[in-house]
Amino acid sequence: MAKKMKIIPLGDRVLVKPISPENKKTKSGIIIPDTIDKERPEQGEVVAAGPGKEVSGKLQKLSVKKGDKVIFSKYGYDEIKIDGEEFFILKEESILAVIS
Amino acid sequence: MAKKMKIIPLGDRVLVKPISPENKKTKSGIIIPDTIDKERPEQGEVVAAGPGKEVSGKLQKLSVKKGDKVIFSKYGYDEIKIDGEEFFILKEESILAVIS
Amino acid sequence: MAKKMKIIPLGDRVLVKPISPENKKTKSGIIIPDTIDKERPEQGEVVAAGPGKEVSGKLQKLSVKKGDKVIFSKYGYDEIKIDGEEFFILKEESILAVIS
Amino acid sequence: MAKKMKIIPLGDRVLVKPISPENKKTKSGIIIPDTIDKERPEQGEVVAAGPGKEVSGKLQKLSVKKGDKVIFSKYGYDEIKIDGEEFFILKEESILAVIS
């Protein structure tokens, strides 16, 4: 990401950088089949997390943070490109699990 | 915008001026692909923000303000023209992230 | 409107008189394209506003009032004619912004 | 309606007698176009109103009462005939405005 620029997701959204297939195998032992389709969840790393969502007047914080390796559903994401790299903006709801 | 006229979005809505593609590259380093379709989020600048939305009797203020550079989803926006320029009126929910 | 008759919108509804295209340009500087379709928002003036909507036992008042110039979405409106003139009855939710 | 019979709408429902077109013009000055289709609101008179709807344990009373002249949306109504005359049973939500 450009040095002087920062992306701050709104509410309960997170900015996620998908992990490339070769990294998936070696780093974590998890293999999500290469036949990637819309319905398959994918692996990524949280690059930035929003402050949380206000529910009944109280801020409900996110349970993921920057640096977390996550498995996320590709349903309902928004895709952006920053300096040629692809990122996803998704709601915390779309994150299925954290890999630790 | 005309000098003597002011547009005040209602509730949790914001008035956003889309940023033209040439400005996207130089200003912020973010490139959202030129193949703009309905599903792709877009960049813009908040020109006016509503007072917020009343939830259970309490006013829930917006987390974006005039001047914020934002990435917004194009789902569910309303488009208006002011003096020939195009603007979007959208709910804060459609704003994915702030660029700072 | 006939002298001896008054229309009182129910709940969070407002009665809006659309502004004719010629008035749009001169009065406010806003031009909403003439190619008016269902999806385009339109300009109008609030002629009457309901008392508000009861939410969890409390009356939530409207934030627009009689005389307000507004931009409204044409989604979900009801159309009536009074003495040959056309009016819209819509929920406050359909009002996008106030022009001041 | 038959003398010895009374219809009591349940909850937030009202029993409405539509006003015939000729009466619409002379009585109130409102003309709802004769090209009546499903989407057009219609005029009528409240013949009976339910006690209201229980929301979170509290009874939320109706804001219309017997004798009110109303404009109502024809979406989601139920139609019955009493002694050959046509009546509508609709939720208060379908009443757009009161004519006074």
Place this chain on the structure above:
Amino acid sequence: MAKKMKIIPLGDRVLVKPISPENKKTKSGIIIPDTIDKERPEQGEVVAAGPGKEVSGKLQKLSVKKGDKVIFSKYGYDEIKIDGEEFFILKEESILAVIS
């Protein structure tokens, strides 16, 4: 219904016995047209009523009781036969009005 058997509707449901067309006219003066289709409400008598529905930890009792003559919408009903006779099980929500 068989002597030794009792049907107790659950929650906010009621067991209703439809009134045959000939009874409709003579008993109550109400005529629901013979062209009975899915969308037309029908007349019946409440044979058994459930205890009510629990809302936010409180039991919200039904406003109809055994013996009530009712007009009900045929949307979303379940139909059963007891000793050859037809009955409907429906939610109180489907009861439009009580005839008294």
Place this chain on the structure above:
Amino acid sequence: MAKKMKIIPLGDRVLVKPISPENKKTKSGIIIPDTIDKERPEQGEVVAAGPGKEVSGKLQKLSVKKGDKVIFSKYGYDEIKIDGEEFFILKEESILAVIS
């Protein structure tokens, strides 16, 4: 069911054993027509009931219990086989009435 195995439905679900048509007639006098289709409710016996559903932090217990004869809607059920016999797992919401 196998002796050493027990099935405990989760939340507001119940495990129901459908009653075969011949038993329906003799036992209870209720005849649900043999033309069984998806829309017809069916008779069964509750074999196991879940602990209930947590609503706003409070456990809302079920109103049916093991041994109850019930009429249930076949909408939204899950079907399993235990030792060759067919059972339904359904939410209490799908139970229309108890036969006592």
Place this chain on the structure above:
Amino acid sequence: MAKKMKIIPLGDRVLVKPISPENKKTKSGIIIPDTIDKERPEQGEVVAAGPGKEVSGKLQKLSVKKGDKVIFSKYGYDEIKIDGEEFFILKEESILAVIS
């Protein structure tokens, strides 16, 4: 699962390892027909469970835990592969019953 890696489901999700058909018969006596289709529930073992879901500011814990044998609906699951083995990530809502 790889030794140095742990998958922690988010919120009210669980990680489930489906039980192979041969194990189904011998272990528990339950036979879910081999004609497995989308609509049929399946058997599995909870491998990891999320902390629960925040509802109105309170954490609502899960009622299943690691090691539980469960019957789950295959509606709305996400499928991942870990070291060649197939796992499901699903919401607790999709778990129909626990086998004990």
